[in-house]
Amino acid sequence: MQDPQGRLAENILYFARALRAAGIPVGPGAVLDALAAVRTAGVGTRDDFYWTLHAVFVKRHEHSVLFDQAFRIFFRKRGYLDRLLALMSPPVPGVVPEAPPAASQRVLDALFAGAEKVEREKSEIEIDARFTVSDREVLEKKDFAQMTTAEIAAAKEAIKQLVLGFDEVMTRRLAPHPHDHIVDMRRTLRSSMKAGGAVIDLKYLGRRKRLPPIVALVDISGSMSQYTRMFLHFLHAMTDARKRVSTFLFGTRLTNVSRALKEKDPDEALAACSASVFDWSGGTRIATSLATFNKLWARRVLTQGAVVLLITDGLERDPDERLGFEIDRLHRSCRRLVWLNPLLRFSGFEAKARGIKVMLPHVDEMRPIHNLESMRDLCRALSGVGGRETDPKTWLKRVA
Amino acid sequence: MKQPGQIKALPASIDETLELLAGADYLADRSLATVLFLALKMGRPIFLEGEAGVGKTEIGKVLASTLGRRLIRLQCYEGLDVAAAVYEWNYAAQMIAIRIAEAGGEGDRDRLTHDVFSERFLVKRPLLQALEPDPAGPPVLLIDELDRSDEAFEAFLLEVLADYQVTIPELGTVKAEHPPIAVITSNRTREIHDALKRRCLYHWVGYPSATRELEIVRAKVPGIGKKLSQQVVGFVQALRKQDLFKSPGVAETLDWATALSELDTVALDPATVSDTLGVLLKYQDDIARLEGGKVKELLDQVQAELRAAE
Numbered sequence: 001m002q003d004p005q006g007r008l009a010e011n012i013l014y015f016a017r018a019l020r021a022a023g024i025p026v027g028p029g030a031v032l033d034a035l036a037a038v039r040t041a042g043v044g045t046r047d048d049f050y051w052t053l054h055a056v057f058v059k060r061h062e063h064s065v066l067f068d069q070a071f072r073i074f075f076r077k078r079g080y081l082d083r084l085l086a087l088m089s090p091p092v093p094g095v096v097p098e099a100p101p102a103a104s105q106r107v108l109d110a111l112f113a114g115a116e117k118v119e120r121e122k123s124e125i126e127i128d129a130r131f132t133v134s135d136r137e138v139l140e141k142k143d144f145a146q147m148t149t150a151e152i153a154a155a156k157e158a159i160k161q162l163v164l165g166f167d168e169v170m171t172r173r174l175a176p177h178p179h180d181h182i183v184d185m186r187r188t189l190r191s192s193m194k195a196g197g198a199v200i201d202l203k204y205l206g207r208r209k210r211l212p213p214i215v216a217l218v219d220i221s222g223s224m225s226q227y228t229r230m231f232l233h234f235l236h237a238m239t240d241a242r243k244r245v246s247t248f249l250f251g252t253r254l255t256n257v258s259r260a261l262k263e264k265d266p267d268e269a270l271a272a273c274s275a276s277v278f279d280w281s282g283g284t285r286i287a288t289s290l291a292t293f294n295k296l297w298a299r300r301v302l303t304q305g306a307v308v309l310l311i312t313d314g315l316e317r318d319p320d321e322r323l324g325f326e327i328d329r330l331h332r333s334c335r336r337l338v339w340l341n342p343l344l345r346f347s348g349f350e351a352k353a354r355g356i357k358v359m360l361p362h363v364d365e366m367r368p369i370h371n372l373e374s375m376r377d378l379c380r381a382l383s384g385v386g387g388r389e390t391d392p393k394t395w396l397k398r399v400a
Numbered sequence: 401m402k403q404p405g406q407i408k409a410l411p412a413s414i415d416e417t418l419e420l421l422a423g424a425d426y427l428a429d430r431s432l433a434t435v436l437f438l439a440l441k442m443g444r445p446i447f448l449e450g451e452a453g454v455g456k457t458e459i460g461k462v463l464a465s466t467l468g469r470r471l472i473r474l475q476c477y478e479g480l481d482v483a484a485a486v487y488e489w490n491y492a493a494q495m496i497a498i499r500i501a502e503a504g505g506e507g508d509r510d511r512l513t514h515d516v517f518s519e520r521f522l523v524k525r526p527l528l529q530a531l532e533p534d535p536a537g538p539p540v541l542l543i544d545e546l547d548r549s550d551e552a553f554e555a556f557l558l559e560v561l562a563d564y565q566v567t568i569p570e571l572g573t574v575k576a577e578h579p580p581i582a583v584i585t586s587n588r589t590r591e592i593h594d595a596l597k598r599r600c601l602y603h604w605v606g607y608p609s610a611t612r613e614l615e616i617v618r619a620k621v622p623g624i625g626k627k628l629s630q631q632v633v634g635f636v637q638a639l640r641k642q643d644l645f646k647s648p649g650v651a652e653t654l655d656w657a658t659a660l661s662e663l664d665t666v667a668l669d670p671a672t673v674s675d676t677l678g679v680l681l682k683y684q685d686d687i688a689r690l691e692g693g694k695v696k697e698l699l700d701q702v703q704a705e706l707r708a709a710e
Contacts, residue, residue, distance in 0.1 A: 029598070033442075040441045041414065041434065048414055051434035059597040061449060061588075061604040171550065172479025185491040193513050198502070210550075213590075243551070295645060303589045304478065304550065325685075 009035055015074050016057070022070050024063045030056055147233065147266050155266075158379040159237045165385035166336045166365070169212045169305040177206025212305040212335065213244035217293065219312035220277065221251040221284035227342055228280075229270070231311055234378055236261045236269045246301045250289035251279035256297065286316045286355065290326035298333045305335040309382075310363070313343040316355035324358045331362040339363040339392075340381065357396070365390040408467050410440045425619045426455070426462045427612060435603040436463070445561050445582035447597055450605035452587055453649025460542035460583040469581065470539040474526040476549035482556065486566055488523045497521070517570035527560055531576035541580040547589045554596055561599050608650060610637050616650060621657045631668045632657050634702035639680065642698075644689070648680040655679050670696040 012034050016026045034056040041052045050071060058067050176184060187203035195201075216235050220228050232247075239245040239261045246258040260272035274280075302308070308330065316323055331337045339359070360366065367390055369381045388394055411417040414430065417437040421428045428436075436459070439446040448456040464471035474485055494516045501512050524532070530541040546554065560566060561582060565575040584600060586592055608616060614633045617624060624632075632653065640647045648656075656679045665672055673695045681687050690698075 025594070027598070036442060037438050041438055044414065047430060048434055051431040052438060054431070055435040055438050055601045055603065059447075059594065059602045064604060173481055173550065173552065186489060189489070189491060189494055189516070192498070193509070193516065300588055300590060303547070 008038065012038065012053075015053070015070070018070050018074050019057055019067065022066050024057060024066055024070075025059075026057055147270075151233075152266060155233055155237045155375045158375045159234075159241050162379040163383055164307075165383065166307055166338065167211055168209050169335070170207050171210045173208045174205040175208040177204050180204045180206030182206070211242055212307050213246070213301065213303075214238065214242070214309060215301050215306050215334070216245070216247045216309040216311065217290075218247065218249050219251070219284060219286070220249045220280055221315075222281045223284070223313055223315055224311075224342070225281040230375060230378065232261070232270050232273055233266055234375055236263075236266050237375075240264070244306075246297075248293060248297070249273070249277050250284075250286070250293075251277075251282045252285050252288070253279055254289045254292040254297075283317055284312070284315060286312060286314070286359075287320070287323040287326050290330055291322070294326060294329050294333070298330070302334045307336045307338065308334040309338050309340060311340045311342075313341060314339075314356040314359055315343075315353055316358075319355040319358050323355060324362070327359050327362045331364075336365070337363045338365045338367060338382075340367045340369065342369050360392045360396055363392050366392045366395055410467070411437060413437070420466050421459075421462060424462045424466045426458060427608075427615050427619060428459075429608070429612065432459075432603060432605065435601050439601045440581065442601075443579050445584055445600040447592075447600035447602045448583065448585045448605050449588050449602070451607070451647070451649055453651035454605045454607060455650055456585040456605050457542065457544055460540055460544075460585070463581060463583065464540040464542075467537070467540070467581075469537055470534055471542060472526050472530045472539050472580070473542045473544060475544050476546050476553070478548060478550055480549045480553050484525060485553070485556075486525050486527045487568060488525065489517070490521045490523050494521050519571065522568075522571070528566055528574065530580040530582075531560075531564060531566060531574055533577055538576070538578040538580045541582045543582065543584045545587060546584050546592060547586040551593065554593055558596060558599070561596070607640055607647070610634070613637070613650065613653060617653060617657050620654050621661060624657055624661045625666060627667055628660060628665060629657065630706055631699075631702060632660065634706060635668065635673070635698060636680065638698050638702055642689070644681070644686045645683045646681070646686065652680050668699060668702075670699055673699060 013031055016031045016034070019026045034053055037052050037056050038049070041048060043049050043052075053071070054064070054067055058064055174182060174184075176187065182205040184203045184205040188200065191201050191203060192199065216231075216238075218228075218231050218235070235245065235247045239247070239258070245261075246256070247261050249255050249257055255277045257273045257276055260276055261269050263269035263272055310330075341356075343356075365386045367381050367386070369377060408420075411420050414433050414437045417433040417440075418428060418430065421433065421436075435446060438444070446459075448459060450456055460473070461471060463469070497516055498512065501515075522528075526541070530539055543557070546557075561584075563575070564579040565573050567573045582600075607613075610633055613636070614629060617629050617633055621629070636648055636653045636656070656676065659676055659679050660668075660672070663672070663676075674691075677687055677690060677695075681690070
């Protein structure tokens with residue numbers, strides 16, 4: 001049994017590498033686990049082998065598909081799996097494990113052939129997508145100018161000074177507090193013990209405050225394209241500075257770029273965003289994008305008092321009742337909906353466009369930006385508690 | 401207390417795991433049985449994710465009942481902390497102990513501290529209970545809806561799930577001699593951190609296939625007729641293909657099947673479906689979407705499929 005065991009380890013190792021190449025984060029610990037799991041379960045059938053590896057390697061539902069493809073490609077037509085099954089099943093009298101020459105080389109071939117295949121399939125999907133979308137959609141790749149050091153430093157500084165007015169949520173967790181009203185029995189008792197229990201020295205607890213999760217929905221259509229780079233840089237700095245920031249980009253379709261923005265380097269992060277989005281500077285379908293968000297993501301990211309930052313000019317091609325319905329649902333499922341509208345760059349702006357009029361009643365705040373030129377302007381617009389200036393009613397009244 | 405005779409050994413193969421679950425009317429896919437078997441064998445926690453109502457919590461319950469183990473359930477919620485999940489000191493009793501020591505003229509401060517922070521005054525919460533030895537074998541620890549707790553609590557679970565131990569500063573480290581069978585469920589209302597998932601075996605519990613769902617309905621709703629059960633499952637399966645905000649889960653199918661058999665329905669008709677749609681769909685706009693002939697259309701489609709299959 002030594003030989004198949006040895007090759008089993010080797011093959012699982014190569015398979016893990018294939019998975020890593022395909023984008024599933026698999027650490028060395030998982031390989032050891034997989035080996036232990038396969039030994040435990042015994043390799044019965046192809047299905048059992050599949051699900052055993054699946055149980056160990058897949059930690060996210062979305063990775064299931066990748067795993068499936070990788071498994072098929074890796075163990076395809078190679079006869080390896082069948083031989084392995086034959087070897088590992090208990091009654092194996094006289095089966096001589098035929099050692100194929102340079103097994104590892106062939107596995108390597110399979111690995112790289114596999115990677116190419118996945119790549120090609122991906123690009124095919126892209127091309128397919130081009131035909132299915134409407135003529136209004138412009139599929140375009142975007143190259144962002146590299147960040148300068150000064151720019152990065154300025155962004156960090158601006159984010160540090162940014163105090164969001166909607167940025168404190170009381171949690172139900174308690175923390176030591178000098179004078180709040182809940183008695184912390186545990187600390188009280190411990191400090192009393194110091195004095196032998198003669199004096200009871202009361203200690204207190206207060207509610208802990210926390211920064212809420214931020215979900216940013218950013219319009220990247222043509223009319224917004226001049227600001228896209230700044231918004232992405234801003235959100236990258238935010239993602240870096242605080243815990244839960246999710247970013248979605250939308251033009252004609254919705255893309256989640258939260259993971260891409262987690263790259264430490266802003267240039268790499270923006271490049272990763274650029275690579276995962278196909279509808280730069282095209283048209284806008286706000287209603288469709290919001291509907292996708294509501295259906296697929298709202299229940300996953302809008303928990304624990306999330307604040308939604310909607311960054312769009314609100315210029316929908318054909319606003320209908322769906323837009324109102326979706327923005328209303330979005331409003332109901334988050335704690336605060338803040339609309340950042342760069343169209344307000346003219347102080348004489350009026351909420352005349354139909355899309356804007358439909359959306360305004362459903363937002364909590366409308367943050368105006370006059371003259372958006374730097375990160376500092378952006379942070380200034382978001383800072384502080386909103387007043388009359390940010391109340392959507394003010395804007396609606398002006399048009400009425 | 402369970403009798404020692406009821407304790408069952410852990411299943412020795414994937415097939416035995418399937419049988420074990422089926423014994424308690426839980427009809428699982430082979431993929432799920434594989435994960436469960438591995439988790440039991442390797443002593444790893446199981447992390448189950450999926451839509452609401454697909455039977456995640458039920459797995460913990462079924463494991464406990466079929467293996468004859470104690471079920472310890474920790475329902476997660478926002479603000480859940482160590483005092484509610486792991487342990488707390490019985491402060492009132494401690495205070496009294498201090499007063500008695502004083503009255504008795506006990507002067508040794510160290511001794512008093514030692515006495516007051518001893519196991520006698522410890523109130524054990526679910527996670528600590530799960531680490532204690534149990535005559536019926538290691539218990540099943542069901543950590544339900546982990547996504548509802550906040551991240552701070554998640555970080556705390558790391559120690560418990562990796563080493564099956566809890567550190568109490570005043571008392572020392574409590575380590576389980578035999579690790580409990582840990583089942584964690586999540587509705588995915590937020591992402592659980594990768595560090596926690598890494599320690600578990602992951603499984604996505606999806607909606608069952610039509611054949612499997614039919615078996616489940618017949619096992620769980622014994623009085624249901626053959627035709628009605630087929631129609632119910634066919635209709636629910638068709639509903640899941642619609643563009644709904646929340647598709648009905650297996651729990652809803654079972655509720656609906658029970659409701660229909662309580663109403664003595666023999667076969668589905670559009671009127672009955674419309675009247676009982678609230679059992680299946682829980683969002684007003686989903687229900688509105690099915691108004692105006694859509695129910696009849698779906699029903700006709702289901703009946704045509706059933707006729708074709710005969």
